[in-house]
Amino acid sequence: MNKKDMANLKKILVQKKAELLNKVKNVQMEIGAKGYENSGDEIDTASQSSDKEMFFELAAADKITMSAIDESIAKIEKGIYGKCECCGQDISPKRLMAIPWGRYCIQCQEEAEKPRK
Template sequence: MEQAQVEEFKKILESQLEQLLQEAGKTVSEMTDEGGNFPDPTDRASLESDRNFELRIRDRERRLIMKIRDALARIENGTFGTCECCEEPIGAARLKARPVTELCIDCKTEQERKEKIG
């Protein structure tokens, strides 16, 4: 992969990381600011449901943050864009669709097939 392409992916990943970290910060401040007293059980249940939903989203984003950091580390050590299974180059279209990917489409398809079976 050309260095210019790697730099483009690095910028994309850094931008995604910054955006996710900002959203996480907003969530923390919003949850600590919400201290309302809800005597109505329906209002309290609605608030708890909303918080649980928000926390599930943030947990998914936390895992994506870890994948982004791993991808940035692969850029730094020169292994970005190489499949961790077969060590072949990962297609540019796949990287554009999912820049945090560690597997080429063939290896990912095989992994999913095995997961479905077992």
């Protein structure tokens, strides 16, 4: 992978992280506003709590992505970006363009996703 691709990917990573941070903040605000409007209503309190659950699930997934993004940015800075964390092989640039925060090469990813017997 050349320096230009690397710089591009870093830009994508930084952007994606900002996007996720914004998304989490927006959902948080929305839930906060709803909680205020609906306070005291039993039915709405129930739907509010499922909203919150959904938010926490969402936030958990986004947090995982965000930390993977952070790690990828750190790796770019250290000059070790683009290697599979499992087997140490180069991850294909095509794969990195699709998921710049991916940690594993396609073989290891497929291996990890295979249903265990």
